Each structure stands twice: as structure tokens, then as C-alpha cells.
Amino acid sequence: MGLPNTIKTAAQTLNQNSQIDVGSQKGVDLQIPRFDKNLEEFYSICDQIELHLKTSIKCLTQQESSNRYLHLPITTTRSEPLGLNDNNLPYPQFLATASAQVAYTKEIHDTLVAAAQNISPSD
Known part of the structure; x- marks a missing residue:
């Protein structure tokens, strides 16, 4: 499906x-798939591609932020620290760090909302 079928139709x-129009054929002898249906399917596929690209960009941005603000590589193979290499962050510790960052961000957001309401109280 997609663009080749749309163009073919x-x-x-x-x-x-x-x-x-020329008169060599009368009426509809054979049923050709509707062009508008194929065009709609083509645009639907384009929308899906756009969503996938946006998601990929967000994933790359998240990875860049993770590399910038969390300098340790994350070890996903073992959950307990081995003590041999302190340059790796165990996955459970990474989850705790991420949860703390989310909680801190929520706390800042709530503080800013409360400050904005105190400055301009709603009637």
C-alpha cells in the first residue's frame, strides 16, 4: 500500500x-479502487512516519540529557553492585536517582505555581 498504490489508482x-470521455469505453466496466481511499491511507502512513520521527527525536534528546547530567554508564545486567568497578551505576540506583529527580522537579513546579498564585490571587 502507500504511495505506489495511490499513484497506480x-x-x-x-x-x-x-x-x-473519448467514447471507447461505456460506463464502469471494471471496478478500480477509489483514489480518495488510497490517498487517505497514504496520508495516514505519512502521519505515522511523522510520529515515529518525533518520538525518535525525543528519545535522542532524552539520551543526550541523560549523558550530560548522569555521567556514569548504567549497568543493566546485574542488580547488585560488584564493587569491582565504581564507574557504573546499577539499574536500581539509576531508578532511585530518576525518581528523586522527578520528585524534585514536581516540587519546583508546585512551588512556582504556588508563588504565581500568591502574586496574582484569583478572584
């Missing part, structure tokens, strides 16, 4: 309509 419809 458009070409078939154009050809059939021109044959009817």
Missing part, C-alpha cells in the same frame, strides 16, 4: 475516465 482512474 490515480493513473487507472485517469485512464478510465479519459476512455469514457
